[in-house]
Amino acid sequence: MNLEGKRVLVVGLGSTGEALCNFLLHHGARVKVSEKKKPEEMGQKISSWEEKGVAVEAGTHDQKSFMEADLIVPSPGVPWLPELKAARANGVKIISEIELAYKFLKGKIVGITGSNGKSTTATLTQKILEEGGLKTYLAGNIGTPLISFVDNSEDDHIYVTEISSFQLVHIEEFRVSISVLLNISPDHLDWHPSFADYYEAKKKLIVSQREHDIAILNRDDPLVWALKEEGEFQVYAFSRNGKVSPGCFLNGDWIVLSNKEEEKLIKTSVIPLLGIHNQENIMASALVGHILGIPPSRIKEPIKNFRGLEHRLEKVATIRGVDFYDDSKATNVDATSKSIQSFDRKIILILGGRDKGGDFKKLRKPVKENVKRIILLGEAREKIRTTLKGIVPMETVSSIEEAVRLGYSRAKPREVVLLAPACTSFDMFQNFEERGKVFKREVLSLEKEPGKERP
Secondary structure (H helix, E strand, O other): OOOOEEEEEOOOOOOHHHHHHHHOOOOOEEEEEOOOOOOOHOOHHHHHHOOOOOOEEEOOHHHHHHHHEEEEEEHHHHHHHHHHHHHHHHOOOOHHHHHHHHHHOOOEEEEEEEEOOOOHHHHHHHHHHHHHHEEEEEEOOOOOOOHHHHHHOOOEEEEEEOHHHHHHHOOOOOOOOEEEEOOOOOOOOOOOOOHHHHHHHHHHHHOOOOOOOOEEEEOOOOOHHHHHHHOOOOOEEEEOOOOOOOOOEEEEEEEEEEOEEEEEEEEEHOOOOHHHHHHHHHHHHHHHHHHHHOHHHHHHHHHHOHHHHHOOOOOEEEEEEEEEEEOOOOOHHHHHHHHOOOOOOOOOEEEEEOOOOHHHHHHHHHHHHHEEEEEEEOOHHHHHHHOOOOOOOOEOOOOOHHHHHHHHHOOOOOOOEEEOOOOOOOOOOHHHHHHHHHHHHHHHHHHHOHHHHHH
């Protein structure tokens, strides 16, 4: 693709948008940005980019900008704006950042997607490959945008890339050497018009692969496993429920690699990550290392040393026998269900935020089995209350700080206060990270109050 002199419109000026601008300028494109934020919200960012030669429109999306472009690259998460639809209908080419990067990038891409577990799996996979002696980089949603690596990429580089459905919607030729599809459950239905549309986007990572590519698929997820016949790619499986080969599976308290012969990799008792869903993430990561030639002994050590990511079932503190866990990243129903099932003790569960179109009925069973009380907050609180009515007591609060203190007052020693909201944070916070940080700050504040008695 020749970008010299091409009129390229970048939609959104977050981290990916800025990386796109740098790349496009370097390759001689005439770059314009369309950003919905108002100029006063962007500070010096506008003048900084204008000085570099980028035209910036802020506070609006001007349809003329979209119609005049030779190429449009929306940032991840930018919805199907009317201006985008009109441009597409008028024949304007629209591609994602990963598609643009693919056209120029040297080396291999390991693409990781799924409804839950992407960031954990991508991070662990990159650690396994790096400690196994490979030249590897963490890219995509969890790391640096893939486009930022292009100009310094080499044939022996491996880019472990977390990929969202938003990015996959706008791919054409993008293809990965190794794909990982962890799971599929309803998510982002506030963005996708239907679950079928969301599923079709996720499928693209797999069905674009060819004969010599490899797909790592969850044998226990019917929607994932159904894709094994969708192309001529090689399939490796992982499973908690039975033996698979080639692949990785759980056998008693051992994770086992299987490829012609079976080899015990690691005992679950020495894995620091909490939760059965993390066993699946570990199996997927281990398979990537195995496929790329890293011996089991060198795969095992990074797994033993990996403590997980912030805001993903992260233990914050134990206060007079009550454990506090931050799983702010549990922004959909399936993630919250898995979070609940990670404990064999009673839970005070903090739920709520902005609904993404999730089916809260699916929480009824895990709540009944593991949860002692629910604390509700945010825009979705009444919808959740109606859906889960009659299972456990529910109380409503107006802030995370209030939820922490109420949860502590209702918990007994050896019980858990768990933030796993099943919703996005955008009604009260900028993102799930901010929500998690506020939760942790309040827990640590509570911990510093000596001799505080429960009401």
